[in-house]
Amino acid sequence: xxxxxxxxxxxxxxxxxxxxxxxxxxxxxxxxxxxxxxxxxxxxxxxxxxxxxxxxxxxxxxxxxxxx
Numbered sequence: 899x900x901x902x903x904x905x906x907x908x909x910x911x912x913x914x915x916x917x918x919x920x921x922x923x924x925x926x927x928x929x930x931x932x933x934x935x936x937x938x939x940x941x942x943x944x945x946x947x948x949x950x951x952x953x954x955x956x957x958x959x960x961x962x963x964x965x966x
Contacts, residue, residue, distance in 0.1 A: 918924055
């Protein structure tokens, strides 16, 4: 069985490591942007329940309402 070469570093990994070493502020910016897009607060279940209860039923065709 062949042994794993743990000394290999891909070109992409080298590039990213060099970029982060040259621009240390990128790490901080990365965390800020991650918080903007990914780290969200938990959903408030009571609020979701209120939204569902306040929902009104729609007619089958929403662009034209029949007068009853």
